[in-house]
Amino acid sequence: MANEHSTELDPAAAPAEPARDSADRRYAAQRGAERMLSGVRPLSLAERLAELAGGAGRAAYDLDGRPDVYGDGIVAALEERVAELLGTEAAAFFATGTMAQQVALRCWAERTGNTLVAMHPLAHPEVHERQAFTQLTGLRSVWPTREPRLPSAEEVADCDEPFGTLMLELPLRDAGFVLPGWDELTAVVEAARDRDAVVHFDGARLWETTAHFGRTLPEIAELADSVYVSFYKTLGGVSGAALAGPAEFVAQAKAWRHRYGGQLFQQWPAALSALVGLDRELPRLDAYVAHAKVVARALGAVPGSRVNPGVPQTHQFQYLLPYAADSLNETTLRQAEETGRMLFGGWRAAPVPGLSFTEITVASPALEWTPQDIEDALGQFLKMLR
Template identity: 40%
Template structure:
């Protein structure tokens, strides 16, 4: 009988090199890293209280320039709790967000089904919404959500002056702004501004502990002290006050030490790699100059054929080039995401360009055409 094809997880685990994010670690390597961390010597936590948890919360509150912060084991819970508090305070459940918002697309309807929020989708799928888009809203809002960067639109950021204008629009109407900043870490060098300056434009800010900074998981929600105190009961109601959280917390602190000082270099690498890939026939880059550490690559070809070619590359050469291949709204054009971390240091830009060219030869159907897309 023929051998059963390896699963995607098995193929990836067997690869010698991975392009996106950080170099993957197995369970034993994670245990060794956690045990070697100086933060492992801190007192163990219990139900969200403990030395390491408090250190993490204080550190991120300081980085974001906020009075208070709380560790949450899952981003979905942090954002639902934040929106629930904002909308309860405003006595209206209507929340404005982008139609490509992570909250809308990736959380299985949590905002609507658990908290009965009314999602008002604002803007077009080509990029972040603008103040002009908000001016078309003529109803009372409980909150405005701004995702930085907007992952589904190619990790794009609004122009800085536009972002300031969005904040001003909300402030004029007393609408609280929630920053969905899972990747805020790479938005700061993208803007050329520090984290606190960006976070000042949000009444609440959510940041991930594994996106960009490479922890095991979890996140932190920051804001005013009274706001964070109102959030805490909702964390318990969501079942998110874990008995022990120290693996996520210690890995988060370690990730801040290990990767945060290097995030600007990941953004620079994204831009150099994107420029080289733009020279490959059959590829386009979105946005043409990456705003953060991530960007999209558009390829001419069927996504299933391209994915088969990517799996073959992984099996033959031990290289995990892309995490998946997705269809786009344009027939015959597929899309992959590339996100820079320390794993990309195992490749040169020239080598990655050659690998994508090989992917197109094996699974594509000719060039997309010249030029980039901003």
């Protein structure tokens, strides 16, 4: 983590207030804020339906046609769009990324005859999926590294167990949305290939990695045997994900999707919102990534704060302050309610004692913030916090 300073902010000065951060209060604060630095203003149900039925939805797909039935129509059109964007033979729509990940790992285990998956201990299946890959499929994981970064080629080559699949989360969210360099990534993939393993990219946020790698989406996806992407992370869709790769693999994945309960009767709201997100957000991501560096510099100027990574590699990064999470959450909401400016999302205790962290997401609303705007609002935030 970078931007470490001598702490002039006194953690003891933060009032010990009870947590009052209810979902309804946060939603109201976000809706009422005139300016948001991290994230986007949430839409009401009526606003989301109007968006899908209005110009954005009609530009994305022919709304005068019939709804999808068990994956045809608009769902099939979305699958074709994703395969084209990633340069793969085919893609399959999934209701959730968790299901897509489990199916991908299961399919590769069947194909390789090896149930051992190499992944990071902070990878999404380890931290956020309640061990579904072990409980549902009987797979087992091995960790090439415990460092807060993706494994190196040497670590993959030296792994002491013969894994069949290497799963790489790009970016690795819980380590701070970190990415390897392009040469590092290609070397890691080659090291896995040398061990006769297949490579799966957990690319929930793969869309925003092109600026860091200096490569197109097809060039990135080509490194892997399969790729998972999300539609509600980054793109702002209602829900849903896609699993992309060779046509034979995708056909197998669709069979398991049915068995896992993912063959829904109709999924047009999720599919339509995904198409809207691909049209609207995908072209803006390079601008978000560039402005994230500006935002990080402004936030990191506060003594005692930390920005992780020191220079953001995507449009998201971690921001840490030496205060209790409850106090930071309360002040975040108070500032939004009283001034109309909302700087942060939710805060949590950091692994580092005495610090709390939040995840900053630089999206369209943040582009309006100058460094001076951030300095002024952050100064106000700290005064309210004390």
